Amino acid sequence: MSSKLLAAAGSWYGLGFVLLAGSGFWSPEKVFGQSGNSGLAARDTVVVKDLEAAIVNAEGLVRKYPDSDFTPSAMFQLVELYVKRATYDFQQRMSNYEQELKRFDAGELKAEPVMPRVSYGKAIEMGYRIMQQYPTAPFNDKVIYRIALCQMEEGNRDLSRDYFQRLLEEYPKSEYVIEANFRLGEYYFDKRDFQAATDFYAKLLDQWQNPFYQMSLYKLAWSYYNTNNFPKAISTFIFLIDDIKRVNQAQDATVLGKTKMDLRNEAIEYLAQCFADYGGPDKARKFLEQFRGKDYGIDIFFKLADLYQARNFYEESTRTLEITLEMWPLYEQAPLLQSKIVENYLKSGDQKKAETARENLVKNYGPGSAWLAKYPQGEVHDKAVTLAEQNLYILGTEAQAQAQAASSIENYRRAIQLYEQFITKFPDSKDAAKITYYLAESQFEIKEFAAAAESYQQVMVKHPQSEFVDDAAYNRILSHFEEMNTAGAHDSSTFVLANFLGSGAQDTLKVPNAIYPKLLVACNDFAIMMGKSERLAEVLMKYGESLVTLKAYKLAHGVYEKVITERPQSPYVVQAHMLHAQCSMENQEYLLAEKWARKVTEQYPDSVKQVVRAHRIISTAKFKLAEGFKERGEFAVAAKAFENIAATTPDSSIGELAFAESAVQYDKSGEKEKAIEIYEKFYLKFPNSARIDEALFRAAALCEETQKWTRAAQNYLALVNARPTSPYAAKAMFAAARCYENGDLLENALNTYDRFVALFEHEIDSYLEALVRSGEICYKRKDYAKASDYYQRAVTKYAIATESGLQPDPFMTAQAQFMLGELQLDTYKSVKLEPPIDKSLQRKQGLFNDILAVYKDAALYQVGEWYTAASYRIGEVYEEFGRAFWESPRPANVSEEVMAKYENQLALKIRPFKERAYETYQGTLRQAEENGITNSWVDKSRERVHSLAVELGYEAPVNAPANGEALPPADGAGTGMHGNGQGLNTATAKSNQ
16 A cells, blocks of 8 residues: 555544444444454455445434424434445545556556545434434433544544543533543644643653553653653653553553554653753763663663764764673673664774774684673574674775775785684674685785685585586686796695596606695695586696696696587687697607697688698697608608608698608608699799799709709709799899709800899809800800990909998909900911011011900919919910911012021021020929819910920920029019919819709
């Protein structure tokens, strides 16, 4: 029923009707059935009909017999019947109102229904007629009483007052006088005319047996209170309490709707209010000292404390409670009072004092306290223990919360101390598991990881069925991980891991420190004890990882297999397969690794990343097996295996390695053509590989070995085209040119050399050789002008390079310089001394000087081969000059004698050239001997020395020139070209390298 409905109900079956029921006139039960105090009963159709019939009959009697002696009584009966009918009608309307109000509250009606009002108009009107027509009727006091009550119920309180006043004045001995005084007291009390109210209430106190006595006493005290007459109010309330306790009125358990306990409690409440307004707790203490033996003293203080608290006077409330505990320290509700002190401090915002109050509650009323010793069992004992437990719980959790908010180590340590106290005092508490878990959490936060792990373990051991056991088991492992991360120097030792995964098996492991065994045991315990945990797979993965770190691959296998078999739907199952395979790899069990990796590809094809990794493991395992063949010298088998891996693996990096390795193994097995084929395919299969240049270079080199010159050149050039910046590029292009040259594809060779010269000027030695070889090709093709150009470019480039601080190999430049001489030699030889002799001699002399200078420059490079060649040519140039003289035309028409003389003179003129030639050849031989040079030029020089020795008339060959320029100018004769004892550069020609 809604509050409005209750209020309405209170207005029509209130105190007035209760009194009528007591006087026998009528009662709600007679009208509505036996409904008790819960409201009106459902409509009784029979009773309603009877009521209507009674009204009709009574009205008929009054009309038919208006002057009969019984007419006044019949009229009064109508008054009572009208009251009943009005009450019934009101009940009907209230019932409808209640239904409509429910519909309004449910949103079914837009407008809120109007609460009905009771109307006793007919009853009041009939009462007025009685008073007018029969003013001396003997029951007119009842009529006035009824009119007063009906006016009161209709809310006409002033009219009601007037009729109660009339009752007192006209019928001072009526049985309704007591109630009339009480109603008038109530009227003035409600009007807050407390002085007038006290006058009427006081009239009831000399008749203590009347039903209004205690209520009047109660209202009298309240009136004193409202007029600030606190002493009288206090005394009256205390008197009321004592009276309630003293007088036993078993037949009257309630007073005006209130039980005696209600009155007592309200009296105590108003006593508390009096003390609150009249001096506070200390004055109450002084006043109540005289009533120390009374049982309501504590109740008054209790209520006073509540009153102060309700008014937000927390300091006064706390003081009241403290006085109560001082006066009654072993009061059975003392723990509750201490709890209220805590509550006051909390409401006043004094957290610190609240904590102290909680600590006092735990200390004074918890386990080990004197108070608890007085109450060793029973409800108060249990409640005190519960309060102490709750407050110690709050102290700990609040300390932890404060620590979390401020990251305060000090508060964490306080929380730890409180949690440890809780566990000691309340080991069997329903919160013991939670507190032990919170203890571990706090220890973890201040990095006391070993202690945290121990506390987490206690949750597992002592509270295996708690909601925290899963988190505790998991966090125990994390604690050991953190403990290991903060550990100092490692001190390896051996450790026996017992009951591995609950199998009963044990294994000895080498661990890096003393923490690792604790970690392994924690993981193993989780695996055994937490078989239903959602975290099992995660923990097993960590367990496996830890074992892998120790290289305990066999044990790790067992862990990963447990994930696979017991958690097949876990998000870790694919990773477990992969790690199982990797452990097999580490254990060199390559076939087993391939097996587990292949399961991933077959059973979990949607795990794209893991499938890629699995294929890589499969390929790697095969690669390792192939390497085994290679290490055992089974090159052909290894080559086939590597080739198969390259053809089947989806992993391009492994495929690349395998492909390259297969070529190497084919090469080692003697299948060079197959090796070349694979190297060449490598370029096509892995166009972006960093190994392309190496593969093509190796293919070309193998082609060279088998004299496939064109194919070799093409592979070399493919390398350059694919990787122009490769470190192999210059060497490859040069080699391509050489291969074309070896294959007699001279035009291709020349073009390739030209390309090399254009691209690789920084490769100075090869650059010079390319120019020289280009010159050779042109020389062979008798394109002497172009050959000369190449040779001259080589000489010039060498000079520039040496001037810039480089030290190129002089061999090719010496050859180029020599070949420049060779290009002039035929021209020089072809010039004859013919008439006119002066002109031909002049030309011959000029060519002589030029060619001699060229060969001398070639010798200056001090390259053994080209030194001996140039030196020989210098001797030959001298001889040629003498020969030209000897073969010049003879004078005509002279005698034999004159001719003989002429030829003798000519021989004398030629001899110096032969001697110079002889000396040059001798110098060549000497340098060759000193530098260990043997070649065709040395042989030719030796032949010429012998021939000239005969021509010159020498008895034996002379090893050194007699005087003059036997060799081209050098820094020191007889000591080599440098004059420092180093001798000649004996490098040989670079052809066919």
